[in-house]
Amino acid sequence: MVTRITGFSSGLDIDSIVKKLMTAEKAPLDKMNQQQQTLQWKRESYRESSTKMVSFLQNKLDTLSRTASINAQSATVTGNTDALTAKAASSASGGVMDITVNKLATASSATSSGWTSTASSTSLSTLFGGTAPSSVTIGAASITIDAGETIDSFINKINNNTKTGVTAIYDEASGLSLTNKATGAQAMNVSSDVSTAFKLTSNPGVNAELTVNGLSMTKTSNNFSINGVEISLKKAGGASTHIEVVKDVDALVANVQSFVDAYNDVLSTYNNKLSEERYSKYAPLTTEQRSGMSDEEAKLWTDKAKSGMLKNDSILQETVSSMRNAMVQGVDVGNKDAQGNPLPMTMSDLGITTGGYETKGKLILDADKLRAAIDKDPDVVSKFFGTRDASTQLTNNYTQQDGIIAKLKKVGNVSLQRMAETAGTSRVSSDLTSTFIANSTIGEQLNSLDRRVSDMTARLNRLETNYYKKFTAMETAINKYNSTSSSLAGM
Numbered sequence: 001m002v003t004r005i006t007g008f009s010s011g012l013d014i015d016s017i018v019k020k021l022m023t024a025e026k027a028p029l030d031k032m033n034q035q036q037q038t039l040q041w042k043r044e045s046y047r048e049s050s051t052k053m054v055s056f057l058q059n060k061l062d063t064l065s066r067t068a069s070i071n072a073q074s075a076t077v078t079g080n081t082d083a084l085t086a087k088a089a090s091s092a093s094g095g096v097m098d099i100t101v102n103k104l105a106t107a108s109s110a111t112s113s114g115w116t117s118t119a120s121s122t123s124l125s126t127l128f129g130g131t132a133p134s135s136v137t138i139g140a141a142s143i144t145i146d147a148g149e150t151i152d153s154f155i156n157k158i159n160n161n162t163k164t165g166v167t168a169i170y171d172e173a174s175g176l177s178l179t180n181k182a183t184g185a186q187a188m189n190v191s192s193d194v195s196t197a198f199k200l201t202s203n204p205g206v207n208a209e210l211t212v213n214g215l216s217m218t219k220t221s222n223n224f225s226i227n228g229v230e231i232s233l234k235k236a237g238g239a240s241t242h243i244e245v246v247k248d249v250d251a252l253v254a255n256v257q258s259f260v261d262a263y264n265d266v267l268s269t270y271n272n273k274l275s276e277e278r279y280s281k282y283a284p285l286t287t288e289q290r291s292g293m294s295d296e297e298a299k300l301w302t303d304k305a306k307s308g309m310l311k312n313d314s315i316l317q318e319t320v321s322s323m324r325n326a327m328v329q330g331v332d333v334g335n336k337d338a339q340g341n342p343l344p345m346t347m348s349d350l351g352i353t354t355g356g357y358e359t360k361g362k363l364i365l366d367a368d369k370l371r372a373a374i375d376k377d378p379d380v381v382s383k384f385f386g387t388r389d390a391s392t393q394l395t396n397n398y399t400q401q402d403g404i405i406a407k408l409k410k411v412g413n414v415s416l417q418r419m420a421e422t423a424g425t426s427r428v429s430s431d432l433t434s435t436f437i438a439n440s441t442i443g444e445q446l447n448s449l450d451r452r453v454s455d456m457t458a459r460l461n462r463l464e465t466n467y468y469k470k471f472t473a474m475e476t477a478i479n480k481y482n483s484t485s486s487s488l489a490g491m
Helices: 014-025 027-065 151-160 192-197 249-275 287-291 295-306 314-329 367-376 380-385 404-423 441-489
Strands: 073-079 084-088 095-103 109-112 135-138 141-144 166-171 175-180 200-203 208-212 215-219 223-226 229-233 241-247 352-354 363-365
Touching (some): 014 027, 027 249, 027 314, 027 441, 084 241, 095 229, 141 151, 151 166, 249 367, 380 404
Antiparallel strands (some): 073 084, 208 215
8 A cells, every 4th residue: 555645845736736647547437437327328218118118018908908998898797696797799789688597507527436445556457457458438539558557647648638528537535537628418438448447427417507588598518608798607596687788989989098198108208219309518427527516507417418318219210110100001800892902991990090290190089980980880999909910929010910909019029129139128017117137238338338447447546556656756755855955954
């Protein structure tokens, strides 16, 4: 450690001199720190953009992708609400149904009776009295029995074979249970030798029985559709259940308006960042610069320095362009013109338009026109928004066969992927404080700058120490000279 001596002998302000000498030397370090700060601001701006898109995809498009959100039809259930649930599809016809559930559908099964406790590791040959058959029939499949097959491996074969249509459960103390996966009065097909070996007793399934508006019906399943209303039977007996199908236009218009608002919010955020002024003359403040300013002056400076981090950014530009094209392209819903050519449904069919040039693609909804379109075709919203492409492929190559939800999900996911690769932002979090992924272009640039700043700081510390060493040596020499001079003067 070097002892730093101030200029007692020389009369020089050594600290001030060294500080001035180091100011010039620190210029490259200040520049690197400013580069770091600029990259951090840019990364934060990307995070603001990515969280806005994640929120749009998760809170708006995922909600719209649920049929009830884009379906004008609604089923209201009153009376015996424990007996069933009802959900109206977009194709449901209006009207009422009174349903009495007399019997629920059950599945055919076969269970062991009078079973003697047998370990699951027991071979089938033992169970079959010495020799097991080469194959047996369970449900709709033939199960091959291998040499050394055990009860446990046999059960696994039944459950792993998708063709059996049967669920098998074995308990060493109670025996075997086989149950049809499908309900209804269909018999279960089980080889007689399996029934004998496992002492199986058949329990036939039954169909569901119900009365709908005075009409008796039987159903093989407890889940079925009547006039576009999806019904799930839950409990038999009791009073009847009243179902009324109505057209909930207000809720549908509100959902479309909510989509328009959320879409415009994303577009506005991105357009603002793309057009935000970049003040190149305002670099991030160094420590010395900040110390010479008031808080208000520093804030005004920093606001200008942070401005325009994503001005004309290629990722945001492509995202905005793709979103606007997706809305304008239209959706092929099977309509044809007079010549038999596809006639895509466009957003204008729902009363959605874009404003003038100055609005930069923002959507405007004419609620009255949308209501008229719904009255004419209750499926108009579900046709336009409905997700037609179940592919999870990360691509912007949407087609007219994709609904608007599918189109915008593709656009959004590609945008999030590119921002993650560039800035390390999250593709799934809408939290503005979410952690950045280190493995990104900006992350690697910041890591490189961190190393360079560390090396430069160490070098400057050594240089500063060396300056003080030299001035200390000078002060020591002057002090010796003064002492010698004083001694000679006193002789």
